[in-house]
Amino acid sequence: MVAQTTYSLRHACLSGWLAAGVPPTRVAQWAGHTVQMLLTIYAQCIDGDEEICRARIAAALSADSA
Numbered sequence: 001m002v003a004q005t006t007y008s009l010r011h012a013c014l015s016g017w018l019a020a021g022v023p024p025t026r027v028a029q030w031a032g033h034t035v036q037m038l039l040t041i042y043a044q045c046i047d048g049d050e051e052i053c054r055a056r057i058a059a060a061l062s063a064d065s066a
Helices: 006-019 024-031 035-045 050-065
Strands: none
Touching: 006 024, 006 035, 024 035
16 A cells, blocks of 8 residues: 555655755645645654755855855
């Protein structure tokens, strides 16, 4: 059995998008949620991206300096 309910498939999909780095604002829009509701349910899926975020900040700061 792949999933017990349709909700299980939805939950897996949204969790996967967040874990893949899709911005929460976009996932919330696609899911029909507010960002607040999305993060209340799925915040644990957004983990382990600290290094990516720091690299994006560094790149933005260096681009502003150039």
